[in-house]
Amino acid sequence: MMSAAEYIRDTGFEHKEQGGQIVLKTCPYCGDQKSHFYMDPEEGAFFCHKCNERGNLITLKKHLGDFEYSRPESRTRKPAGKLQGQVSAAFPENEKAFTLPDEKKALQAHERLLKDPEALSYVTEARAITRETAIQFKLGLQVDGTGSRWLTIPHYEKGNLINIKSRSLPPAEKAFRRVTGARSILFNSDCLQENTEEVYIAEGELDAITLHDRGITNVVSGTTGAGAFDPAWIDQLAKLKRIILCYDPDEAGQKGARELARRIGYDRCVNVVLSDSQDVNDFFASGKDIFDFQVVVNEGKKFDVAGIVSFKEALLNYCKELERAYEAEAGIRTGWPSIDRIIKTGFMPGELVVLSAPPKIGKSTFALQVITHNALQGLPSLFFCLEMRPRKVTEKIIQCQTRKPGAGEEIDRAWEILKGMPLYLGFSFQKPTLEGIMETLKAAVRRYGLKLVCFDHLHFLCRSINNQVQEVGLAVQSFKFLAEEMEVPIILIAQPRKIQANEIMTAMDLKDSSSIFSDCDHLIILHRQRKASRSHEVAGGAPLQDQAFEPQTLVRVEASRYNPGGEALLYFHGEYSRFDEIARN
Known part of the structure; x- marks a missing residue:
């Protein structure tokens, strides 16, 4: 019988031996990458000090779908809907201790507000928040060195002060500031500990405080603006059955509400839009009461069902897309102007982009460069690769950005450029299934708010012996449906069938299924001429080829659903995994 140590080595888990035990860098259950998973090398008893999962070698094999029952042909399969693989940030911010605000000063500011009639009247009259609620949330007054006056809003979590946001008081121009280096949290998140049924999410803290003041205590808000929602906050909402979004009715607010609903699931969300361009606080400050608000909540609607839209809305969307076609930021760009000119509007939400070329031409490098380019623009992007582990992908990114073949000396400089950018890497530490990959990608899009996804590659995922054509067709269709459902463009790398050397492949050369071509919105093909010395040239002393x-x-761009396609030339730097434009007259 295979020992636990032999099994770990055979499955390729990154590990080390420590104190007579095997320590896996990545926990197969919770995905933690800080070496908290300990295992006996012989018997296989294990325990993760992060997620507290425990078991033995058989337990682990069952979890990985790698346990053989009495009938060898019968193997456990992951049930549909279970996540498979792991997604993590490629270049996370350096781990650091967050700054903790001075609670003594926060309490002094609170006392100052209660003793200042003018500032207190702004809260109780202009903002229509009662004195009791101001005391409960410890709102305060801060006067800075220039004499400017600020309303302070402390952010507490489990009784601890985590951050303080300050808002300028009239007649000063509206402005905000926060404690530098302090952690951003979901405001009033402690209410989630007692409630798993329903929560209201307001756009800002004062809106949340206003609802709390009117008796809606199960209310939270973001603390970094309508367009931002931290992945950790998504996790905090995971168990809630109904989420009522009360964002501002302006374009930025409604865009933020829809984006949040996309990430946490449209089916759980109700969108409440107040009339007359009022936010929640304006609504109550204008004299309306909780009964008026409940009428609006009852009129709240779910976001459009994916794939169903009225003709009126379709016409409006069409007009918007026509306008957007002339804007520079129409869709996702590749980063190469010559290619972007061909694609014109960029890769739009819901589009499936198939990228193909013969082996070793640079498909993964091309796709990874597109992903990195967009992450550097601040767009959360995912590169999910079945053939390379994140360490190798990270090395390629560093080489590409520094234009150096070796990553060693350039790591510090690259880290300064790349740290904190929203680039995520995915891999599967077990035999992948289509269902498992689909669920993992859905979860990643929702948690990280992804705007672009690349999967490398289709034919590594689909390896059926008897039904390869059907399996590939189903997978391509699944990726297209996923792009539409999650409202993101997906780049899918696919292999061609065997073609003649130096022959430029076409759409008909895609391997195994014509549905690859018919289901995609864009097909991009790469071609490089093969270099090979002939025998008589070698015999004659001619120099050998260096690549x-x-x-x-x-x-x-072999085919595009919305434009005629075209061709461009790039230069491939194989020594540091990068494509660059070729200047042409």
Whole structure:
């Protein structure tokens, strides 16, 4: 019988031996990457000090779908809906201790507000928040060195002061500031500990405080603006059955509400839109009461069902897209102007982009460069690769950005450029299934708010012996439906069938299924000429080729649902995994 140590080595888990035990860098259950998973090398008894999962070798094999029952052909399979693989940030911010605000000063500011009639009247009259609620949330008054006056809103979590947001008081121009280096939290998140049924989410703290003042205590709000919602906050909402979004009715507020609903699930969300361009606080400050608010809540609607839209809305969306077609930020860009000119509007939400080329031409490098380019623009992007582990992908990113073949000396400089950018890497530490990959990608889009996804690659996922064509067709359709459902463009890397050397492949050369071509919105093909010395040239002393393919790369947008396609030339730097534009007259 195979020992636990042999099994771990055979499955390829990154591990080390410590104190007579095997320590896995990544827990197969919770995905923690800080070496908290300990295992006996012989018997296989294990325990994760992060998620507290425990068991033995058989337990682990069952979890990984790798346990054989009495009938060898019968193997456990992951049930549909269970996540498979792992997604993590490629270049997370350096771990650091967050700054803790001075609670003594926060309490002094609170006392100052209660003794200042003018500032207190702003809260109780202009904002229509009772004195009792101001005391409960410890609102305060801060006067800075210039004499400017600020309303302070402390952010507490489990009784501890985590941050303080300050808002300028009239007649000063509206402005906000926070404690530098302090952690951002979900405001009033302690209410989630006692409630798993329903929660209201307001756009800002004063809106949340206003609802709390009117008796709606199960209310939280973001603390970083309508367009931002931290992945950790998404996790805090996971168990709630109904979520009522009360964002501002302006364009920014409604865009933020829809984005949040996309991430936490449209089916759980009700969108409440107040009339007359009022936010929640304006609504109550204008003299309306909780009964008026409940009428509006009852009129709240779920967001559009994916795939169903009225003709009126379709017409409005069409007009918006026509306008957007002329804007520079129409869709996701590749980063190469010559290619972006061909694609014109960029990759739009819901589009499936298939990228193909013969082996070793640079498909993964091309896709990874597109992903990195967009992450550097601040768009959360995911590169999910079945053939390379994150360490190798990270090395390629560093080489590409520093233009250096070795990553060692350039790591510090690259880290300063890349740290904190919203680039995520995914991999599967077990045999992947289509259902498992789909669920993992859905979860990643929702948790991290992804705007672009690349999957590398289709034919590594689909390896059926008897039904390869059907399996590939189903997978392509699933990726297209996923792009539509999650409202993100997906780049899907696919392999071609075997073609003649130096022949430029076409859509008909895609391997295993014509549905790859018919279901995608864009098909991009890469081609590089093969370099090979002939025998008589070698015999004659001619220098040997220094690389297998020419660096000049033809990029052909073979087919596009919305434009005629075209061709561009890039230069491939194989030594540091990068494509660059070729200047042409």
